Amino acid sequence: MEPNSGNSIEAIDESSLKIGAQIIVDTLLEQGVETMFGYPGGVVLPLFDRLYDAPIRFINPRHEQGGCHMADGYARASGKVGVVVATSGPGACNLTTGLATAMMDSVPIVALTGQVRTELIGNDAFQEADTTGITRPVTKYNCIVKRVEDLARTIREAFYIASTGRPGPVLVDLPVDVQVAKCRHDGSKQMDLPGYRVRTKGNARQISIAAAAINSSEQPVLYVGGGVISANASEELRQLTEKAHLPVTTTLLGLGSFDQRKPESLDMLGMHGAAYANYAVQECDLLIAVGARFDDRVTAKLKTFASNAKIIHIDIDPASISKNVRVDIPVVGDAKLILAELLERVEFRERKPWFKKIADWKKKYPFSYDRQAATIKPQYVIEELCRQTASEATITTGVGQNQMWTAQFYRFIKPRQLISSGGLGTMGFGLPAAIGAQVAMPDATVIDIDGDSSFNMTMTELATAVQYNLPIKVCILNNGYMGMVRQWQELFYNKRYSHSFLTNPDYATVARAIGTVGITVDKKADVPGAIKEMLAQKQPCVVDFKIEREENVWPMVPAGKSLDEMDGLDMLESLA
Amino acid sequence: MKHIISALVENKPGVLAHVAGMFAARAFNIDSLAVGRTEDPKLSRMTIVVVGDDKVLEQVRKQLAKIVPVVKVQDFAGQPVVARDLMLIAISAPAEKRPEILSLIEMFKGKVVDIGQKLVMVEVSGPEEKIEAFIDVCKPYGIKNVVRTGTIAMPRQAKTEPD
Numbered sequence: 001m002e003p004n005s006g007n008s009i010e011a012i013d014e015s016s017l018k019i020g021a022q023i024i025v026d027t028l029l030e031q032g033v034e035t036m037f038g039y040p041g042g043v044v045l046p047l048f049d050r051l052y053d054a055p056i057r058f059i060n061p062r063h064e065q066g067g068c069h070m071a072d073g074y075a076r077a078s079g080k081v082g083v084v085v086a087t088s089g090p091g092a093c094n095l096t097t098g099l100a101t102a103m104m105d106s107v108p109i110v111a112l113t114g115q116v117r118t119e120l121i122g123n124d125a126f127q128e129a130d131t132t133g134i135t136r137p138v139t140k141y142n143c144i145v146k147r148v149e150d151l152a153r154t155i156r157e158a159f160y161i162a163s164t165g166r167p168g169p170v171l172v173d174l175p176v177d178v179q180v181a182k183c184r185h186d187g188s189k190q191m192d193l194p195g196y197r198v199r200t201k202g203n204a205r206q207i208s209i210a211a212a213a214i215n216s217s218e219q220p221v222l223y224v225g226g227g228v229i230s231a232n233a234s235e236e237l238r239q240l241t242e243k244a245h246l247p248v249t250t251t252l253l254g255l256g257s258f259d260q261r262k263p264e265s266l267d268m269l270g271m272h273g274a275a276y277a278n279y280a281v282q283e284c285d286l287l288i289a290v291g292a293r294f295d296d297r298v299t300a301k302l303k304t305f306a307s308n309a310k311i312i313h314i315d316i317d318p319a320s321i322s323k324n325v326r327v328d329i330p331v332v333g334d335a336k337l338i339l340a341e342l343l344e345r346v347e348f349r350e351r352k353p354w355f356k357k358i359a360d361w362k363k364k365y366p367f368s369y370d371r372q373a374a375t376i377k378p379q380y381v382i383e384e385l386c387r388q389t390a391s392e393a394t395i396t397t398g399v400g401q402n403q404m405w406t407a408q409f410y411r412f413i414k415p416r417q418l419i420s421s422g423g424l425g426t427m428g429f430g431l432p433a434a435i436g437a438q439v440a441m442p443d444a445t446v447i448d449i450d451g452d453s454s455f456n457m458t459m460t461e462l463a464t465a466v467q468y469n470l471p472i473k474v475c476i477l478n479n480g481y482m483g484m485v486r487q488w489q490e491l492f493y494n495k496r497y498s499h500s501f502l503t504n505p506d507y508a509t510v511a512r513a514i515g516t517v518g519i520t521v522d523k524k525a526d527v528p529g530a531i532k533e534m535l536a537q538k539q540p541c542v543v544d545f546k547i548e549r550e551e552n553v554w555p556m557v558p559a560g561k562s563l564d565e566m567d568g569l570d571m572l573e574s575l576a
Numbered sequence: 577m578k579h580i581i582s583a584l585v586e587n588k589p590g591v592l593a594h595v596a597g598m599f600a601a602r603a604f605n606i607d608s609l610a611v612g613r614t615e616d617p618k619l620s621r622m623t624i625v626v627v628g629d630d631k632v633l634e635q636v637r638k639q640l641a642k643i644v645p646v647v648k649v650q651d652f653a654g655q656p657v658v659a660r661d662l663m664l665i666a667i668s669a670p671a672e673k674r675p676e677i678l679s680l681i682e683m684f685k686g687k688v689v690d691i692g693q694k695l696v697m698v699e700v701s702g703p704e705e706k707i708e709a710f711i712d713v714c715k716p717y718g719i720k721n722v723v724r725t726g727t728i729a730m731p732r733q734a735k736t737e738p739d
Contacts, residue, residue: 137601141644195647319638
């Protein structure tokens with residue numbers, strides 16, 4: 001009998017005992033896990049041995065960071081919990097960027113990490129790192145399991161915590177001796193979380209007050225974040241906007257929660273948001289925030305943000321309420337339930353002057369660019385992608401200009417359609433996230449709209465897409481710069497382009513070397529044909545668009561300015 | 577303003593690190609922190625004294641409550657509580673000064689817990705102001721060492737102290 005087995009006194013039937021690694025796999029299956037991402041290593045070998053014939057699809061990234069972003073993309077695309085495994089030490093350390101990305105964007109992930117034997121912990125053993133210490137600030141919860149008897153319950157709790165309330169990553173650290181220790185696994189579904197409570201049902205009185213505020217508002221704006229998507233509340237949102245007649249702007253992560261083709265859509269707000277969205281927020285008399293957190297890229301200068309408005313804030317996380325702005329009517333709970341209750345209490349109101357004002361702003365300052373230019377404009381590539389995919393593709397992005405242009409020029413029509421690193425702004429997210437999304441939705445068209453510098457960071461994962469024949473598409477908006485860094489250097493650092501350019505490889509050749517299709521596009525006239533060819537591929541495909549090198553993202557609210565103090569409006573107006 | 581926050585937490589490894597890490601990461605200032613077991617072996621009590629305005633304190637309470645192993649958070653601001661610090665203080669006490677020092681100790685209801693050739697170690701407990709006052713009156717004699725537990729507190733039934 002193992003020394004740390006829980007069944008100490010009565011005679012043990014050896015056949016009823018299971019090793020920890022098997023208990024882990026059984027608990028993953030109990031939690032409905034069908035797919036995992038991860039990378040093996042010394043102290044997770046017992047677990048990998050049990051995964052060898054488990055009915056779980058396993059995807060090996062080339063790097064643990066990639067694996068974590070894949071689990072993230074899988075989770076965002078499917079709404080399920082993404083699962084990633086890594087070994088101790090470097091494996092666990094490599095997860096941190098992915099965990100922090102998921103933490104900031106509230107994505108449910110369970111990360112399982114191997115750890116050195118319990119008696120070696122703290123001795124600087126080979127490949128030892130203080131994984132729970134390192135990942136504590138970038139996880140919703142983490143813990144180490146030191147007794148095999150606690151394994152099933154802890155992993156069950158990890159899934160529960162990751163997927164309920166405000167979702168987030170949970171890490172469970174698994175010493176190798178616990179993976180091989182035996183105990184009886186009775187299949188009970190216990191949990192023990194005295195400190196974890198989730199309030200889902202909104203306070204009825206607060207909801208009534210919110211409804212009354214909406215009914216009496218002349219100039220309301222709905223400001224919607226990723227919380228509406230993770231709460232699966234898009235349908236309730238649509239009904240509410242129709243019944244109460246409300247304009248809707250979304251954050252980057254909120255894109256897709258509301259059909260952008262509808263006249264009530266104000267598109268994205270914020271630093272690079274639509275001028276009409278920013279103006280509407282600044283002039284509204286009631287701001288209805290749902291599943292959004294008043295991030296500094298949305299509010300710009302806090303003091304002047306929506307300063308004439310009464311603010312309703314609907315959020316599942318009480319700590320988000322009044323964190324950045326003082327909220328007048330907080331409603332804590334699940335957006336889906338609260339919006340449904342709100343729906344019953346709101347009345348239609350025409351608000352003609354308000355919608356007229358919005359329509360005028362929309363007409364005057366649409367997102368635009370020089371359509372006559374001879375060069376390949378990045379915005380043109382995205383518009384053409386949107387046209388050829390009929391707004392139906394699942395889009396991931398890198399971070400920076402490529403991400404903002406995507407947010408501005410692709411028209412999102414359904415939730416979970418845009419997968420982008422918003423809060424943390426993790427360059428290199430696009431490719432592995434696309435792989436994760438494609439795994440979740442084998443039949444969907446999944447396109448990573450990336451920048452050259454973002455793509456450089458994780459392009460090794462192209463080999464993963466090839467190995468598992470995941471037909472993702474990568475559109476590199478290649479300007480040979482870290483575009484957004486260069487834009488800031490142009491605008492605020494006197495065009496001193498300090499270390500913001502790279503010598504890039506020929507991406508089409510790289511794609512071919514990895515065993516798939518690569519296309520280079522350097523003429524504007526070739527853009528539609530190349531996209532058509534790309535979309536026809538049944539395998540991964542990389543298209544390298546040599547775009548206008550010094551194109552900027554407009555409009556832009558410079559740091560420290562108010563949301564309605566946007567640069568670039570003259571240009572948009574002249575192109576309108 | 578100074579607030580005494582009382583947090584009931586699961587008695588698990590890493591909880592203190594989690595709480596301390598959250599305070600550091602969100603730039604909240606801890607004035608003192610005292611941790612001890614409760615009557616329930618599965619639970620510990622953290623008493624945290626925090627300085628900040630109402631907005632900061634609201635975030636402190638919410639962020640604490642958000643930590644999974646934190647079971648309950650109370651802010652004692654504005655309610656009657658018994659708040660106590662315990663201090664051990666070593667005072668330099670040559671023979672000729674000892675009577676003076678001993679009478680001070682008596683006035684503060686302190687307890688001599690160790691006497692050496694040159695030093696006397698005193699145990700004093702009470703509200704923070706009393707502890708601070710005792711330190712002040714000891715300064716002229718020379719303080720060699722001070723160790724304090726930080727504040728612990730409990731809400732009271734009666735409105736004022738019996739004495």
